[in-house]
Amino acid sequence: MADTMKGLKRTHYCGEVTEAGKEVVVGGFVDRIRDKGGVIFIVLRDRTGVVQLLFNDETDRAIFEKASSCKSEYVLMAKGEVRERESKNDKLKTGNVEIFVTDLRTLAKAQTPPFEITNETKVNDELRLKYRYLDLRRAPLQENIIRRHEIARVTREYFYENGFLEIETPMMMKSTPEGARDYLIPSRVHQGKFYALPQSPQIYKQLLMVSGFDRYIQLARCFRDEDLRADRQPEFTQIDLEMSFVDAEDIQGCVEGYISRLFSEVLGVDIPIPLPRLTFADAMNRYGSDKPDTRFGFEIQDITDTVKDIDFVVFKNAIAEGGSVRAINVKNGAATYTRKEIDKLVDHAKGIGAKGLAYIRWADEPNCSFRKFLADGELEKICSAVDAHEGDLVLICADRTKTVLATLGAIRLICAKKLDVIPEDKYNFLWITEMPFFEHDDDNNTWVAAHHPFTMPMEESLEYLDTDPENVRAKAWDLVLNGTELSSGSMRITDFELQQKMFEALGMTDEEIQAKFGFLVDAYRYGAPPHGGMGIGLDRIAMIMCKADSLRDVTAFPKVQNASELMSECPSYVDDESLDVLGISVVKKEDE
Amino acid sequence: MADTMKGLKRTHYCGEVTEAGKEVVVGGFVDRIRDKGGVIFIVLRDRTGVVQLLFNDETDRAIFEKASSCKSEYVLMAKGEVRERESKNDKLKTGNVEIFVTDLRTLAKAQTPPFEITNETKVNDELRLKYRYLDLRRAPLQENIIRRHEIARVTREYFYENGFLEIETPMMMKSTPEGARDYLIPSRVHQGKFYALPQSPQIYKQLLMVSGFDRYIQLARCFRDEDLRADRQPEFTQIDLEMSFVDAEDIQGCVEGYISRLFSEVLGVDIPIPLPRLTFADAMNRYGSDKPDTRFGFEIQDITDTVKDIDFVVFKNAIAEGGSVRAINVKNGAATYTRKEIDKLVDHAKGIGAKGLAYIRWADEPNCSFRKFLADGELEKICSAVDAHEGDLVLICADRTKTVLATLGAIRLICAKKLDVIPEDKYNFLWITEMPFFEHDDDNNTWVAAHHPFTMPMEESLEYLDTDPENVRAKAWDLVLNGTELSSGSMRITDFELQQKMFEALGMTDEEIQAKFGFLVDAYRYGAPPHGGMGIGLDRIAMIMCKADSLRDVTAFPKVQNASELMSECPSYVDDESLDVLGISVVKKEDE
Structure with missing residues (x-):
């Protein structure tokens, strides 16, 4: 059996041990061992960095023996006196000191890992994902996860300070036939019926405005059952917000304040605001893209x-x-x-x-x-x-x-x-405004809503609704960073009559409206303040702010392109009893 | 069409209008109207409270006309001069003043709601839940939701300040056959296979400790497909935490600091710490319960x-x-x-x-x-x-x-x-410690783990493992408040050999171990620091701190006992194409 930590209490994280003369207790993983005969150096690692443990001829023999039997990734706790190092290492925070160990505990032994835990790695992705818990020991990944935490922290702080309430909305909701494919959850109590995981909390946040909550934010998990591209995950996190008694500029102003605060606090980078604006038409004309990279x-x-x-x-x-x-x-x-x-x-x-x-x-x-x-x-x-x-x-x-x-x-x-x-260190934010309201569906030669059908058209373009759909612009906008779309936002329709007109312009019948949006349409009959909002991709922001190549590098336990998690081998088969109780059966298995 | 808010910008929330002499712009819902012939009073409501709008013979006639046509729940924006009231109302924050309106916009009309929006309501639950967005306009529910936001805010602040990282764990994970019933999600890409919604992030947070993240917190949505009792919801939120290089007392001390901070900051209530402790045996002997109400x-x-x-x-x-x-x-x-x-x-x-x-x-x-x-x-x-x-x-x-x-x-x-x-205003917290390790399964006349099988036994009781299971105690504890279990915690086994022994004591074969806990068992072969943690029911805490009778009163969009949401009528049937693409079929429908 391993040692216990009885009688020892950690006093410092490894990365904090910088001052000679103190007695400290540290804990961590063995990063490297150098055994020079009479002297052993163990570099101990935790999430804050590394510190060097020293064992020499002054060291108690039992402790020296224990040190010499340690291997990479063993978990140790060590008590000792911080001494100035003979050969200093300027590259390390703790490079001027080392700990002369007076008490050493082997809290856990470790098998040799399938790959070395180093900052740089050439190991293939598959192996790293199978042993994700080991890959996550690498400092670059730890730093990403910590930075993501910081991003979320600053996000909440900013919006809370600006009067936003974080309100949790359901994860098990009604399946809506619009947009991407829903992930479905069979109901056991109501057999044959299904819940859906949210593609976004859109409907609920609009209802919260109908309820008068005025300013809502949520760091909300969202789900889309789409075939994954390199930079997609089946589940992702959205900074979801909605505001009442505001217009588009108020929302943009609020988000600009956020962006500026976020980049200043997390990266120490100054983002001048207000952010530049381009209409959709200008963006297309000047850059041939609705998400231009203006760097x-x-x-x-x-x-x-x-x-x-x-x-x-x-x-x-x-x-x-x-x-x-x-x-x-x-x-x-x-x-x-x-x-x-x-x-x-x-x-x-x-x-x-x-x-x-x-x-x-x-x-x-x-x-x-x-x-x-x-x-x-x-x-x-x-x-x-x-x-x-x-x-x-x-x-x-x-x-x-x-x-x-x-x-x-x-x-x-x-x-x-x-x-x-x-330029890699430039962060060019850009608002794209006056988005088109309709998109032409070439296959069916018809005009379809470019956004969800509750999106407000611009007043000036209402007159084109029936006659010239192409020229109707929406009160909708995107936030673009370095050529990546980070976020879209819009004002929502809160007026019955206009809503009815919009549905008709989209060719919907009353029955379709009721089936698709029944309870939401009803809600607006009881009065709603003008409101609008945005959904900002937290994972995308984190990826850019970590200069990471993939969402995987800012997600603790990501899924691969076929939506499976290699570590736990999920999804997986379940037993028949679990399906029986849900009243469903599997028609076709992957392996067949 | 309704008026727009063009040219007006809200300057104050209704509840903030307390000082005469200023010009203000407010927005909100019509709470009440009193039309006294030549004078009209409109009480306008937002999430912060109400303020009175005044229309009299000095008022512009068009504005007066508009005011007289307003009805309950209309959404208005009003600009005007704050004046001292003739008949003051001491019960209201804004009771000394009223707004003499010089610009009035009807931003949305409202149908007569199916029930009155008042603080007290005798309307039946079903109707309130069907029109949840209207029920949520009532001040007592708004206050609960706002308090819940405050609870979550203080929770994050406290744990962040104490070095915890909030790390998001997957919502689509592997189905584990232990514990309550999982909600399943059929995979489209891997037909016949399923994801499960997490019952808790237990496995992931343990892996994060294996990875060296040291201190983890997450306000995590959890799901259990159980038959609901009055105080359960199919989805609920857990303050999920895990710490490394600590023992049970360290974790309890950290959570005590949290409880004290939370109650002081949100309720202004002083909770003396350390909290009292009772062993499981003492609690049973003195109170006949493992969650005694000691008030x-x-x-x-x-x-x-x-x-x-x-x-x-x-x-x-x-x-x-x-x-x-x-x-x-x-x-x-x-x-x-x-x-x-x-x-x-x-x-x-x-x-x-x-x-x-x-x-x-x-x-x-x-x-x-x-x-x-x-x-x-x-x-x-x-x-x-x-x-x-x-x-x-x-x-x-x-x-x-x-x-x-x-x-x-x-x-x-x-x-x-x-x-x-x-006493209603007393908050008696209590640690229940030294929980039994095994429970006797009378049906099968065998001993089963009382907690998950990674829970550490107390060193002193290891000797009874084979001979006297009843006397083995766990390094597991509960946090009880006023007779309600708020939270359980435990130290986890990090030692292979002990883990093997525990599995054997539970009568498991190697195959079973691998099938049930394969990748997690593997992870511990690569070294893990001593660690443990807790899961604290956020909804329960909110319910108690709001003095609410039900979890529904602290959940924005709750489900009823049969796990359906009455507002959106979810779960619901989906079309055949959606099921075909998942390779599943419905065997039995609820209505058949």
Whole structure:
């Protein structure tokens, strides 16, 4: 049996032992052992860092023996006197001292781990996830989890100070047929019926406003049964908020205060507020994206007017068909983008749906892919229009405007990464406003709501509701950081008549409305203050603030792409009795 | 269409308008309207309270007209000048002032609610739950939800300040066959397999200690698919914590600091610490319960010795069979407990399994149910032993000791309630320590673990493991408040060999161990610090601190006893496609 800690009480975390002369008691895992014959050094690790334990010829023999039998990852508690070290290590907080041990307890032995617990690791993900509890011993992961805790702490502090109440909403709720696929939970008491895990607390938070709670926040677990992409988890955490008696600017202002406080307190980074704003239309025109990364230039420029007289069929056709000709100037891109590299870009553009890319590559002199169609001075005119100079690469796309923007938006990002012009320490937040209200469903040739159907349209665009859906804009907005959508928000419809009109514009019948949104619609008949809110992805924020590559690195026990957890091997089969009692049966098994 | 709030910004919550002379903007729901011909008073309500709006002959006519058309629960925003009231209302924070309105907006109209929004309500629960969003407008419920928020806030603050990290653990986890019934979630990707909702994050928090996170806390949603009793919800929130390099007393000390801080900060109530402690054995002997309410006396007293020579067959037999004779002295109970009332107690005792109750009812003179068996002086001896005096009622039970204690423990509570001797404003916390390790499973005549099988036994009782399971005590404890179990905690086994021994003592084979606890057992092979923790019922604490009668009154959107939510009518049927995609089918429907 292992030693007990009887009679010892930890006085310091390992990382806190910095001052010589004190007597301390520390506990932790054996990080490394160096046995130099008469002297043994054990580096002990806990969540705050490491400290060196010293055993030498002054050490009690029994303790020395025990030290010499320790191995990596053994759990120790040690009492001793903090002494100044002979050879100091400036890189460590505790590098000036070591502990001369006078009492040592082996609290637990450890098998040799399947991989070394080191800051850097080349072990494959699968093994690390199977032994997640060991991977979580590595300092970089511990730091991420601790930073995530800090993020959540500051989040709550800020919103609480601003009058928000954290109110817990149900995890077992009604399945709503909208949006992504629900995770379902069979009911035992009501056989044949199901609960659903929330995709978000949207309905409940709106009801809380109907109830008059005025300002609500929740760090809420949300669930979506979707096929996972690299940066998705089946369960994730949302900073979910809702405010009453406010307009869009009030909500944005409140969230700006939050962002500024969060980055200052957790990272010591100053985010100037108010944050910049772009309308959806401007974002598309300038960056070809509704979540533009504004940390670098290469903005899209409309050169339709400049090239409209050029006798180049590609340009002419695009313009004739109502499209446009647009360009990005990849500053200093000429050297990197050889003909071969440009060809790759063209292939990429074709993958997006463009017919191709024209270009001007200005190495020593401007080399233009459509030179032969140009009259004298026309090349200079184009270069001047996009401010191109020696060393630059101008990429031009002519097509339907939608295609042009999507293409150049994607190409812009690729070039920036290739040229390595995206500053890593910059945090470019951006509001995208005046989002479109409807999206065109090409398959069914109909207009569908771009947001949930309780989203308020902008007053000015109400007149287009019946006649010109494309031009109806929503009181909805996104918060974008470095090209990632962190959050969306909107004002909600609180007026019956308008709500009815919106449903009709979406082609819904009264029966459908009642079936899908019955109790929520009813609630609004009893009076609701103007309200709106946002849902901010906590995991995403944590990932960015930890400079992590994946959500896995900021989630204690993540699932992999097929939604399973490798450590516990979940999901798993359950016994028949468990299913019988629920009144359900399995029709098809994975392995069959 | 309703008015907009354009140009107005709320400056004060209703309850904050206390000072005459200012111009303010408020928003809220119409609580009451008094129309006195030329003068209209509207009482406007928000989550902070109410304020009176004044409309009189000075008021702009259009505004006056609008005010006169308002009805209960309309949502208004009003700008105006705060004036001193003519007839003051001392009961209200805002009772000295009223707002002379210069701008009024009707932001939403309201249908007449199905019940009045008043502090007291006699409406039946079902209707209130169907219109939960309206019931939540009532001040007493709002205050509960706000207090619950405060409780959670102080909880996090305290534990964060003490070095705990809040780490989110998965909601979709492996189904473990132990404990209560799991809620299951069919997997779409892995057909035939299921996730389970956590009954608690027990396994994950232990793994976090294995990973070295040292101090963990989470306000964690937990789920149990049990048949609900009055004070249960299928989902509930647990203040879940775990600490490393500590013993039981360290954990209890930390939680005591929390309790003291919580009650002081939220209720202004001083809870002296350290909290009193009772061993499980003492609690059973003195109160006949492992969660004794110590706010009143009536303690159980062992009078076996005193009565052992009395020639009363009931006592004699009990003693002869190894049982005991015990009594409670219901102080001043004689007047209330007439013969008829005592008969009811006896019936109750029989319901618990006792053969009956003997008694001494000392109204004018001691009236003893077994008088005829007593020799001279014996009645006085018994009265003296239990300190009975005129006015008291002594209730005596003779049987197997287990039955005696259970009976008197229950009768004690009944009498205290009947006599109304339980002080409502007292908060009697109590640690129950040295819990038994095994429970006897009478059905299968075997010993089973009383706690989860990772609970550490007390070192001193290890020797009884094989020979005398009844005498093995656990390093497990409960926190009791006013007779309610708030929390249990334990130290966990971190030593392989001991763990193996414990499993064997529970009659488990290696295969069973692997199937049930495989990955967790594996984790402990790689070294774990001594650790333990607790799970504290947040909903229960909130209920007690709100003096609420039910968990429903401290839960925003509760479920009823059959686990359904009346507002959204969940659970509900889902379409076949949703089930097909999961590879499951419904065998039996509730309605069939």
